[in-house]
Amino acid sequence: MTDPDDKAKLDALSARIDAIKDDHAPKTRTPDHHSQAQLAWRMVIELVAGLGIGFGMGYGLDALFGTSPWLMIVFIFLGLAAGIKTMMRSAEEVQSRQAAELAEDETHPQG
Secondary structure (H helix, E strand, O other): OOOHHHHHHHHHHHHHHHHHHHHHOOOOOOOOOOOHHHHHHHHHHHHHHHHHHHHHHHHHHHHHHOOOOHHHHHHHHHHHHHHHHHHHHHHHHHHHHHHHHHHHHHHOOOO
């Protein structure tokens, strides 16, 4: 049969192994508060807002100056350009944040 001393040694060894596993276990990633769907909606809203503001400004200036529809068309295109620029800025922001997280993970490996 097994010796009680051997059983104590096995229990101590098992405890040490469990402690080492706990120390080197990969930490769970916290969910990002910006999911991909939220990012997509943010970009769509930025684009639509740019178009809407351009339309409103163009329509108002056309009504003021009587140049219908030329200023509205020009400002719609300017609003589209502004919306796309804002979307690109948001995408760069997210990309730089993800690159920073990746670099942090590489400098501090979990296992």
